[in-house]
Amino acid sequence: MTKETLTIENITLTLERKNIKNMYLRVLPPNGNVKVSAPSFISDEEIVNFIRLKKDWILKKQRYIKENNIKAPLKYDNGEKHYLWGKEYTLQLIKNDNVKHVLLDKEKSIIYLPIAKRSTIEKRKKTLDEFYRNQMKIAIPPVLDKCTKIVGKTPSEVKIRNMKNWGNCRYHDKRITLNLNLAKKDIECLEYVMIHELCHLIEFNHSKKFKNLMDKYCPNWKEIKKRLNE
Numbered sequence: 124m125t126k127e128t129l130t131i132e133n134i135t136l137t138l139e140r141k142n143i144k145n146m147y148l149r150v151l152p153p154n155g156n157v158k159v160s161a162p163s164f165i166s167d168e169e170i171v172n173f174i175r176l177k178k179d180w181i182l183k184k185q186r187y188i189k190e191n192n193i194k195a196p197l198k199y200d201n202g203e204k205h206y207l208w209g210k211e212y213t214l215q216l217i218k219n220d221n222v223k224h225v226l227l228d229k230e231k232s233i234i235y236l237p238i239a240k241r242s243t244i245e246k247r248k249k250t251l252d253e254f255y256r257n258q259m260k261i262a263i264p265p266v267l268d269k270c271t272k273i274v275g276k277t278p279s280e281v282k283i284r285n286m287k288n289w290g291n292c293r294y295h296d297k298r299i300t301l302n303l304n305l306a307k308k309d310i311e312c313l314e315y316v317m318i319h320e321l322c323h324l325i326e327f328n329h330s331k332k333f334k335n336l337m338d339k340y341c342p343n344w345k346e347i348k349k350r351l352n353e
């Protein structure tokens with residue numbers, strides 16, 4: 124296999140020539156880098172023509188990645204950046220059968236992720252999610268205590284889930300569910316979501332009345348909300 128960097132039609136790309144039958148083109152998040160894999164026998168001219176033909180598509184794809192802030196999919200590999208309570212950590216994999224859970228070095232900002240033999244991305248994600256869930260379990264009680272005093276309402280229980288929304292409040296049984304990914308954001312975000320859900324125990328919608336409650340109990344909620352969804 125050979126690898127080189129080229130610029131064709133103002134597009135910078137990495138070209139890999141290898142023992143394959145067809146030409147492949149990829150535009151990768153987060154920077155819109157262009158990667159071309161080509162069969163060894165194909166001429167430079169054919170590659171130039173191929174890029175010319177695909178130019179509009181490449182530019183469109185790059186624009187889409189930039190405008191929608193598309194991130195590279197997580198691989199849970201060594202050196203990858205992960206977050207805990209708004210702080211950046213570097214992931215370090217450990218292959219040790221005696222270690223079953225994630226270990227944290229706050230000083231060095233390292234998250235040690237234990238991996239088993241034949242570990243997959245899904246398994247690594249599961250181990251890390253379990254860690255985030257535990258972090259949430261530790262963080263919630265004091266936040267809940269603080270926020271129930273502010274809002275003057277108490278939920279029947281607080282559950283943690285991996286879900287689409289940041290939080291949810293069930294009207295009929297007053298149960299609040301929080302997204303475990305809140306452990307990646309700073310603690311103020313957790314407080315904001317908690318207050319938001321507690322306010323639903325007073326006002327079960329996002330009406331003007333609800334927003335007035337938010338203004339009262341969490342004056343900078345708009346700023347926190349923006350940060351949360353970045």
Ligand SMILES: [Zn+2]
Nearest residue numbers: 319323328329
């Ligand atoms: Zn809501």
